[in-house]
Amino acid sequence: MRPLTSRSARRRPLAAAAGAAAALALGAAAWTGAGWYGAAHDDALAFARARDAVATAAGQGVRDLNTLDHRDVADGYDTWEDSTTGELHTQLTEGREAFTAQVREARTVTTAEVLATAVTELDERAGKAGVMVAVRITVDAPEEDPAVKDSRLLAELTRTESGWKLSALSPAPLGESAPAPAE
Amino acid sequence: MATTRHTLNRRRRVTAAPAPPAAPAPASGPRARGAGPRERRPGRTAPAPRPGADDRGGGSGRNPGRVRHSPGVRRLRPRLPLPVLLAALALLLGALATHAATQSAALRDAPAARNTALTDTALTSEVQGTVSQAVADVFSYDYTAPDETAAAARAVLTGRAVEQHHALLAPVTERGPEQQLVLTTTVTHSGVELIDGDRARVLLFADQRSTRTGEDGDTTYAAAMFAVDAAREGGTWRIAALDTFPR
Numbered sequence: 155m156r157p158l159t160s161r162s163a164r165r166r167p168l169a170a171a172a173g174a175a176a177a178l179a180l181g182a183a184a185w186t187g188a189g190w191y192g193a194a195h196d197d198a199l200a201f202a203r204a205r206d207a208v209a210t211a212a213g214q215g216v217r218d219l220n221t222l223d224h225r226d227v228a229d230g231y232d233t234w235e236d237s238t239t240g241e242l243h244t245q246l247t248e249g250r251e252a253f254t255a256q257v258r259e260a261r262t263v264t265t266a267e268v269l270a271t272a273v274t275e276l277d278e279r280a281g282k283a284g285v286m287v288a289v290r291i292t293v294d295a296p297e298e299d300p301a302v303k304d305s306r307l308l309a310e311l312t313r314t315e316s317g318w319k320l321s322a323l324s325p326a327p328l329g330e331s332a333p334a335p336a337e
Numbered sequence: 338m339a340t341t342r343h344t345l346n347r348r349r350r351v352t353a354a355p356a357p358p359a360a361p362a363p364a365s366g367p368r369a370r371g372a373g374p375r376e377r378r379p380g381r382t383a384p385a386p387r388p389g390a391d392d393r394g395g396g397s398g399r400n401p402g403r404v405r406h407s408p409g410v411r412r413l414r415p416r417l418p419l420p421v422l423l424a425a426l427a428l429l430l431g432a433l434a435t436h437a438a439t440q441s442a443a444l445r446d447a448p449a450a451r452n453t454a455l456t457d458t459a460l461t462s463e464v465q466g467t468v469s470q471a472v473a474d475v476f477s478y479d480y481t482a483p484d485e486t487a488a489a490a491r492a493v494l495t496g497r498a499v500e501q502h503h504a505l506l507a508p509v510t511e512r513g514p515e516q517q518l519v520l521t522t523t524v525t526h527s528g529v530e531l532i533d534g535d536r537a538r539v540l541l542f543a544d545q546r547s548t549r550t551g552e553d554g555d556t557t558y559a560a561a562m563f564a565v566d567a568a569r570e571g572g573t574w575r576i577a578a579l580d581t582f583p584r
Contacts (some may be wrong), residue, residue, distance in 0.1 A: 168420040169419050169420045169423060171420070172419075172420040172421075172422075172423030172424040172426075172427060173423045175423070175424065175427035176423045176424070176426040176427040176430060178427070179426070179427040179428075179429075179430030179431040179433075179434060180430050182430070182431065182434035183430040183431075183433040183434040183437065185434070186434045186435075186437035186438040186441065187433070187434070187437045189437065189438065189441040190437040190438075190440045190441040190444075192441070193440075193441040193444035193445050194440075194441075194444060196444075198456045199444060199445070199449070199450050201455070201456050202449045202450055202452060202453075202455075202456050203449050205449070205452075205454070205455050205456070206448075206449045206452075209530075269562075269564075269582045270530065270540045270564050270580075270582070271530070271540070272454075272527075272528025272529060272530040272539070272540035273454070273455060273528060274526070274527075274528040276455060285528070286526055286527075286528040286540050286542065288540060288562045288564075288582065290582070290584075302584065304562065304582065306526075306542045306560060306562045308526065326525060326526055326542045326560075327525075328544055328558055328560045
């Protein structure tokens, strides 16, 4: 019996120390695990990620829709159709033939640089968003100096199965009538 | 790790030895390794310098006296490494805790998370409203009251924006009295791109109506777009820089 007693006696402090360490570690893991779960399921964080996804999609969509090379209209137009959904997509699809002929005739190369995007509305549940996009468009036509134009665009985006896509795009109207009410 | 285990094993052996005649509790690591009661263990063919093999055995260095009762050792073996199991568990959980902490920190410190534009609706509309009003004030000018523009500039501009505003408005202020200029800036659209603590960035679309009331009086409209860096100083948001997207 003596070896047993002495064995458990000398093992106990070790087991106790290891047990305490394990308990501490369990507490820490539970605490940080809860924090991780919270961060992963935080509504504000999810909303922030959606906002950034919308801003990126709007910038990309506007760049796509203002980029077209007359030597490769088919591919360019495919990209246009890919970046859009809903009403805008329908309009583009319907206008494809006429537009293609027009671009081939004018032999223009259009490129765009997105200067800034700002999400103004985001309804995650409805899958709709509004974005302001500032864009600089350069049109290169043969035998002409490139024309550079800054555009103020208002984009509406809709969430689809393959991410956010442009469903409407229009230039911000210039208030012609005297003192327009500030928004 | 190995060193700790050596030390533990050595401590066990030292405590276990009923009467340590030959090895009076060695003090230093390397020497202690080979000098324990383990060497005197019966039936062992590899005596002195095999610390590695011995330690990998897990339970073998533990109790020299028990080797004689080998069936008992077998039976008890699952219970023996309890401290080792607990230590391993502690390590595992510790690693888990570290991982979870890293992950949640990454999520919360991501640029998307730091930017509270739109997620903090109250702050977003405060920034939006203040900056839009400030822009309208400092980019409006009336030749009959040029001091109002200057006063507005002093109130809402800070840092680099002071100089930028001065340069942008110079053509208006210089010819203003002579041409009887009235410039009215109306912000039509504004969107907060970013709010990070006391910094913010706002994109603005504005209409600028410019009226010359002099002899060849006329009114022109211009569309303007620019971004504003705002900074919160003492609870008030001020324009710190203007970005007119120069070519």
